[in-house]
Amino acid sequence: MKTSIATVSISGTLTEKLAAISAAGYDGIEIFEQDFIAHDGSPAEVGRMVRDHGLEITMLQPFRDFECLPEPLRSKAFDRAERKFDLMQELGTDLILICSSCHPASLGGIDRAANDLNELGDRAKARGLRVGYEALAWGRHVNDHRDAWEIVRRADHDNIGLILDSFHTLGRGLSPESIRSIPGDKIFFVQLADAPAIPMDLLYWSRHFRNMPGEGDLDVRGFMQAVMAAGYSGPLSLEIFNDQFRGGNARTVAKDGYRSLITLMDDVRKAEPEVKVDLPAIPSRIGVHGVEFIEFTARGDDAGKLAGLLGSLGFVRTARHRNKDIDLWQQGEIRIVVNSDPEGHAAHVWNARGLSVCDIGLRVSSAQDTVERARALGMSPFDQPLGPGELDIPAIRGLEGSILHFIDEDSGLSRVWDVEFVPAGDETKGAGLKRIDHLAQTMSYDDMLSWTLFYSSLFDMQKSPMVDVIDPDGLVRSQIVESKGGEMRVTLNGAETHRTLAGNFLASNFGASVQHIALETDDIFATAKALADCKFEVLPIPANYYADLASRFDISPDLLARLKAANVLYDEENGRSFFQLYSRSFAGGMFFEIVQRGGGYTGFGGPNAPFRIAAQKRLGRVKGVPAA
Numbered sequence: 001m002k003t004s005i006a007t008v009s010i011s012g013t014l015t016e017k018l019a020a021i022s023a024a025g026y027d028g029i030e031i032f033e034q035d036f037i038a039h040d041g042s043p044a045e046v047g048r049m050v051r052d053h054g055l056e057i058t059m060l061q062p063f064r065d066f067e068c069l070p071e072p073l074r075s076k077a078f079d080r081a082e083r084k085f086d087l088m089q090e091l092g093t094d095l096i097l098i099c100s101s102c103h104p105a106s107l108g109g110i111d112r113a114a115n116d117l118n119e120l121g122d123r124a125k126a127r128g129l130r131v132g133y134e135a136l137a138w139g140r141h142v143n144d145h146r147d148a149w150e151i152v153r154r155a156d157h158d159n160i161g162l163i164l165d166s167f168h169t170l171g172r173g174l175s176p177e178s179i180r181s182i183p184g185d186k187i188f189f190v191q192l193a194d195a196p197a198i199p200m201d202l203l204y205w206s207r208h209f210r211n212m213p214g215e216g217d218l219d220v221r222g223f224m225q226a227v228m229a230a231g232y233s234g235p236l237s238l239e240i241f242n243d244q245f246r247g248g249n250a251r252t253v254a255k256d257g258y259r260s261l262i263t264l265m266d267d268v269r270k271a272e273p274e275v276k277v278d279l280p281a282i283p284s285r286i287g288v289h290g291v292e293f294i295e296f297t298a299r300g301d302d303a304g305k306l307a308g309l310l311g312s313l314g315f316v317r318t319a320r321h322r323n324k325d326i327d328l329w330q331q332g333e334i335r336i337v338v339n340s341d342p343e344g345h346a347a348h349v350w351n352a353r354g355l356s357v358c359d360i361g362l363r364v365s366s367a368q369d370t371v372e373r374a375r376a377l378g379m380s381p382f383d384q385p386l387g388p389g390e391l392d393i394p395a396i397r398g399l400e401g402s403i404l405h406f407i408d409e410d411s412g413l414s415r416v417w418d419v420e421f422v423p424a425g426d427e428t429k430g431a432g433l434k435r436i437d438h439l440a441q442t443m444s445y446d447d448m449l450s451w452t453l454f455y456s457s458l459f460d461m462q463k464s465p466m467v468d469v470i471d472p473d474g475l476v477r478s479q480i481v482e483s484k485g486g487e488m489r490v491t492l493n494g495a496e497t498h499r500t501l502a503g504n505f506l507a508s509n510f511g512a513s514v515q516h517i518a519l520e521t522d523d524i525f526a527t528a529k530a531l532a533d534c535k536f537e538v539l540p541i542p543a544n545y546y547a548d549l550a551s552r553f554d555i556s557p558d559l560l561a562r563l564k565a566a567n568v569l570y571d572e573e574n575g576r577s578f579f580q581l582y583s584r585s586f587a588g589g590m591f592f593e594i595v596q597r598g599g600g601y602t603g604f605g606g607p608n609a610p611f612r613i614a615a616q617k618r619l620g621r622v623k624g625v626p627a628a
């Protein structure tokens with residue numbers, strides 16, 4: 001399987017793009033002509049530079065407004081094509097993309113287009129070159145891959161073939177099924193892109209909002225199944241026009257693209273085992289059964305404050321690590337590890353960020369398979385020296401310096417708590433917190449697609465549509481990735497400005513991290529009572545909120561009074577109720593949330609978020625902590 005990416009998909013100069021593309025592991029690039037023209041170096045030098053990066057030029061593109069022109073424009077178009085053929089030979093590529101004409105003078109007509117392409121085919125053949133024809137979704141006369149194929153079929157020339165682009169087919173709502181009957185060798189090239197389902201003008205959507213397969217809402221897998229069933233065996237090339245990627249980190253975007261291609265093709269062969277995909281076998285998406293532990297790095301005063309907060313939440317320090325300065329706190333199924341050791345990953349994170357979550361342990365179907373799949377997707381395994389008697393727990397590097405450890409039943413890794421820890425014997429009665437409901441990770445808005453892809457490509461997790469959360473000082477975008485049964489739920493919050501609560505957390509933590517941890521109880525009022533007994537400091541919610549609640553929902557005065565007295569927020573979904581209460585912020589904006597899900601409520605209390613954020617900010621302002 002030959003992988004490729006159009007240079008337009010990546011930010012930077014041509015040289016920077018090549019370095020990023022090569023490092024990510026692709027086999028080739030489509031040179032977008034603009035990138036070549038903007039570069040100061042001859043075509044031959046560019047060709048050499050590409051090959052020196054271990055890449056090949058899979059195609060030159062785009063060549064516009066060629067077919068169906070009246071004279072004298074027609075002859076001029078052939079002359080232009082000859083000049084591009086010169087360029088191709090100097091660059092060292094044999095394929096050029098012609099996209100369907102948008103020229104106002106284009107006359108249209110399937111046979112006229114076929115004749116033009118046939119004649120161009122003769123000229124290409126004389127030079128050993130090939131021409132591929134692509135239907136732009138907004139082409140003047142040709143805007144459907146079926147018409148483009150009919151033109152190529154009638155052109156009937158060995159050097160003329162079809163180019164398919166998932167965006168142009170799926171973005172127009174066309175079924176890809178007709179592709180199955182096209183002879184595979186007549187498909188010269190396949191471009192892949194996804195896009196979010198936002199109704200808008202096709203051209204604008206395509207030029208600004210494309211994203212990597214799996215990052216959007218189009219059925220790119222269905223499209224690729226049809227392409228592979230046709231017998232296509234050429235390059236699979238990403239062509240992503242995206243405003244964020246143009247300004248993003250070239251290496252990250254290139255890596256994400258590669259990850260999306262491998263994931264896509266693995267999905268294709270698993271969905272349609274009859275098609276041949278030349279890709280080494282990799283484990284399927286990993287089932288996540290829950291969060292085994294959350295690990296904080298904490299030292300000195302901060303460790304003391306965190307211990308105080310955990311105690312006020314009803315947690316008990318149940319064990320201490322045999323060799324290291326690490327405590328284990330527990331309640332219900334929840335494990336919180338507090339790592340104060342001066343060595344290792346936690347120490348590095350402490351030095352870089354101070355008190356923060358430095359590691360997440362997940363219960364998975366197979367820890368070994370998780371690392372194997374992660375590697376295949378270009379993620380990095382993580383390990384650090386083991387102390388005496390410590391288990392070698394498989395781990396990978398997540399995004400932005402985070403670490404994920406994987407625990408499973410079969411390999412005995414779940415014994416780690418007995419093997420590495422000594423019971424501490426501390427006792428309290430707890431506050432009824434049962435399990436981790438979800439984790440919220442905060443990142444820059446520009447990195448959200450990357451995080452979503454990370455989770456959805458490695459794990460058997462689905463993403464929800466993105467929603468807007470209103471902060472008094474700006475907008476935060478929120479997206480959920482979760483396993484089908486809800487055993488693992490992550491909310492990803494993308495901050496656009498540093499003035500929002502999320503953005504401020506991002507700035508004060510030197511990058512993306514877990515901002516809040518939501519813990520589940522089966523009885524929010526009993527928990528609230530127990531927390532009060534533990535001197536837990538709840539986030540106060542204003543009376544206006546409760547007055548409005550009475551108008552939004554049909555709730556009894558008694559329940560309303562209890563909600564208000566306990567500072568519990570409320571939401572409903574098809575008659576199912578949801579309760580939330582919050583801790584005050586600590587460590588630059590982290591906080592705990594406590595939830596009760598009634599009868600299968602699946603949301604996250606989104607409608608309450610603006611009021612919760614305002615309450616958190618108010619508290620910050622009162623204390624004289626910077627308001628932002």
Ligand SMILES: O=C(O)c1ccc(O)c(O)c1
Nearest residue numbers: 062099134165206207239
């Ligand atoms: O937006 C465009 O003009 C454009 C150009 C070339 C392509 O391959 C394409 O899919 C779109």
Ligand SMILES: [Mg+2]
Nearest residue numbers: 134165191239
């Ligand atoms: Mg295209």
